[in-house]
Amino acid sequence: MSRPTDLRRPLTLRDVSEASGVSEMTVSRVLRNRGDVSDTTREKVLRAAKALGYVPNKIAGALASQRVNLVAVIIPSLSNLVFPTVLSKISDELEDTGLQPVVGVTNYKPEKEEQVLYEMLSWRPSGVIIAGIEHTPAARAMLENAGIPVVEIMDVDGNGVDSVVGISHRRAGLHMAEAIVAAGYRRIGFLGTKMPEDHRARKRYEGFCEGLAQHGITLADTEFYAGGSALAKGREMTEAMLKRTPDLDFLYYSNDMIGAGGMLYCTDAGLDVPGKIGLAGFNGLELLHGFSQRLATMDACRGEIGRKAAQIVAGRSQSGQIGGEVIELEPVLEPGDTIRKR
Amino acid sequence: MSRPTDLRRPLTLRDVSEASGVSEMTVSRVLRNRGDVSDTTREKVLRAAKALGYVPNKIAGALASQRVNLVAVIIPSLSNLVFPTVLSKISDELEDTGLQPVVGVTNYKPEKEEQVLYEMLSWRPSGVIIAGIEHTPAARAMLENAGIPVVEIMDVDGNGVDSVVGISHRRAGLHMAEAIVAAGYRRIGFLGTKMPEDHRARKRYEGFCEGLAQHGITLADTEFYAGGSALAKGREMTEAMLKRTPDLDFLYYSNDMIGAGGMLYCTDAGLDVPGKIGLAGFNGLELLHGFSQRLATMDACRGEIGRKAAQIVAGRSQSGQIGGEVIELEPVLEPGDTIRKR
DNA sequence: CTGACAACTGTTAACGCTAACATAGCGCGC
DNA sequence: GCGCGCTATGTTAGCGTTAACAGTTGTCAG
Incomplete structure (x- = not known):
């Protein structure tokens, strides 16, 4: 059962070629399905390869062919829930292109x-798919000089290196502000993350303030957190804020998770949502379906972003454009049950 | 600013060597901090490399040195929340070993x-870190012949290929059954996933039934689901089951997410938890902290599993053992607020 | 002043594979 | 039956790096 010369020397094409009595080149052709090989030879080779348990060495293959079937995907976090979604869409889309995503995580740190x-x-x-358009100068230089397709995702507010697929977080915040004001809320609080490097949350915040300002409204209270379970933080911050500023009639959360925590607090406190107080989050997390009320949110088009980004690196973009493509998607307000209808 | 010969020919060691007037070998030594190089030479080389924007080619390096600093990490899913935790611990632990995790996702499909x-x-x-100890014969053969450290994680119920780090899901289920019976519950329902390939959920189920059987109890009702938002499914299934079998006094869920959905249903329905009905899940998800009641659960030692597995592939295991190490961790019952105290 | 040795740098030959070209055999039209 | 063109296979020369060894200095003890 075990191979004859089991000296733990790793197997190479040569081993398969000797076992099947053909040249290394022919084995290579069989295993890659490239070029003409007779059926009998093919079968002989495949049998030998299987018997030996040969696994090709892509390192050598990549060096020789100058082709690597990997796509680097660089994201800030895996625990954010947002990124696994994007990832899985990228993965699906790349499935039959022969490309393979490889994930790197930065923990929202520019140096990392x-x-x-x-x-x-x-x-x-x-190819490279990377979240965000803010990078260190060195990182940006690398991206520019890599000579491969680069797609920056999630955010379109700024200048990209090559292609960009995302939404305008600035406008997302602005639209949410408008919807809230239109629903008649006036005393508005904001709850978000403290992370200075989460540029997208920052842009939503700025857009939100701008949207309120257009109606002569300023935020009545704000609170920021860092670390810990988002749900618990949302609950705690909401309680703290409502104690501090009891006349608030709306709370806008920078993400759905803390929003859900806030919603739980309001429910437990017996507050009338959305009558006395309205709530909204951001991301359109499917995870949260199942709560008694559905939190108002805005779909960040995560799936679509992943799909489009993958198409671009795979050279399958519908536009047929070669690089520098910019795709801005439109986030959609999902009013749920936590914004008053008028 | 842009390099002189910007013909988009990818940079090699030779470019740096020419730019700095030393041999390729010396450049290689500088860039890897290996061997003796004079300070002046080192500086010259580093300056040239930086100016050109040279990025080493690990493909060639790996081929030449027969060393690859990658660890394959193979998990069933990224949306399960359990695996990102393990991943991040692996990543932390590998941080200063020079090893880099590379993730592959199987979607619970053996062929995948x-x-x-x-x-x-x-x-x-x-090295390879792979979730579960059930594999196709071909996969098992590959692991056996790879000639590198293999760590199978999460589960110890069965025979591993090399090292194994995990908990006994069978015993986890059994212990939960005992705790529930000890708390005086008798009419017990089980709610879980339909996935036949989720062996760990299956083992918990089996262990749970066995634990009940030891007290002469059999499950009063069961329900299984597949797909969809776990929270919403938990809610729906709970409602359905309680309508069908109203005299149940305990519900055991195969994971915390559906458990939380069930808890939300019970709260909304105004049921007395844990008085009239008790609830428990599995995993010890931190994510769920923030609900009004804390769901009883069992910590699956995810963090510790990741840490230990990484230590083993990095050859840093405290035991100093070379392979075939088996580490069984003890999951701890977290009673929370949804099991009656007596 | 010689030989031993350290510190530094260079040369050569892989690493395992594939692109590109070369060759062998065979059928087939005329 | 000659050569054309096809299929099937083999040969050669790298791909960009590093291991192993080979200089080439300079220092220093004896």
Whole structure:
């Protein structure tokens, strides 16, 4: 059962070629389904390869062919829930292109992003999908000089290196402000993350304030958090804020998770939502379906972003454009049950 | 600013060597901090490399040195919440070992696992961490012949290929059954996933039934689901089950997410938890902290599993053992607020 | 002043595979 | 039956890096 020369020397094409009595080149052709090989030879080779348990060495293959079937995907976090969704869409879309996503995580740290990017580029991937358009100068330079398709995702507010697929978080915040004001709310609080490097949350915040300002409204209260379970934080912050500023009639959360925590608090406190107080989050997390009330939110088009980004690196973009494509998607307000209808 | 010969020819060591007037070998030594290089030379080389924007080619490096700093991590899903935790611990632990995790996702499909494993092994990683101990015969053969450390994680109920780090899901189920019976509950329902390939959920179920049987109890009702938002499914299934079998006094869920959905239903329905009906889940998800009641659950030691597995592939296991290490961790019951105290 | 040794740098030959070209055999039209 | 063109296979020369070894200095003890 075990192979004859089990000296733990790793198997190479040569082993398969000797076992099947053909040249290495022919084995290579069989295993890659490339070029003409007779059926009998093919079968002989496949049998030998299987018997030996041969696994091709892509390192050597990539070096020789100057082609690597990897796409670097660089995201800030895996625990955010948002990114796994995007990832899985990228993965689906890449499925039959022969490309394989490889994930790097930056924990929202620019230096870590730079380092991860360097590491990934040193494997010479055939494309990069990276979250956000803010990078260190060095990282940006690497992206510019890599000579491969680069797609920056999630955010379109700014200048990208090459292609960009995302939404305007600024406008997302602005639209939410308008919807809230239109529903008649006036005393509005904001609850969000403290992370200075979460540019998208920051832009939503800025857009939101701007939207309120257009109606002569300023935020009545704000609170920011860092770390911990988002749901619990949402509950705690909501309680604290409502104690501090009892006359608030709306709370806008920078993400659905803390929003849900806030919603739980309001329910437990017996507050009339959305009558006395309205709530909204951001992201359109499917995870949260199942609560008694559906939190108002805004779908960030995560799935579509992943799909489009993957198409671009795979060179399958419908537009047929070669690079520098910018796709802005429109987030859709999902009013749920926590904004008053008029 | 842009490099002189910007013919988009990818940069190699030779470019840096020419730019700095030393041999390729010396450049290589500088960039890897290996061997003796004079300070002046080192500086010259570093300056040239930076100016050119050179990024080393690990493909060539790996081929030449026969060393690859990658660890393959193969998990069933990223949306399960359980795996991102494990992943991040692995990542932390590997941080300063020079090893880099590369993630593959199987979607709980054995064939997909086989395929992902093949793909990863073809990059000749220096170790494999893989969830579960059930694999296709081909996958198992690959793991056995890879000639690198293999750590199977999450589950210890069965025979591993090499090292194993996890908990006994069978005993976890059994202990939960005992705790529930000890608390005086007798009419017990089970709600879980339909996935036949989720072996760990299956083992918990089996262990749970066994634990009940020891007290002469059999499950009063069961329900299984597949797909959809777990929280919403938990709510729906709970409602359905309680309508069908109204005299149930305990519901055991195969994971915390559907458990939380069930808890929300009970709260909304005004049921007395844990007085009239008790609830428990599994995993010890931190995510759920923030609900009004804390769901009884069992910590699956995810963090510790990730840490230990990473130590083993990094050759840093405290035991100093070379392979075939089996570490069984003890899941801890977290009674929360949804099991009656007596 | 010689030989031993350290510190630094260079040369050569892989690593395992594939692109590109070369060759062998065979059928087939005329 | 000649050569054309096809299919099936083999040969050669890298791909960009590093291991192993080979200089080439300079220092220093004896």
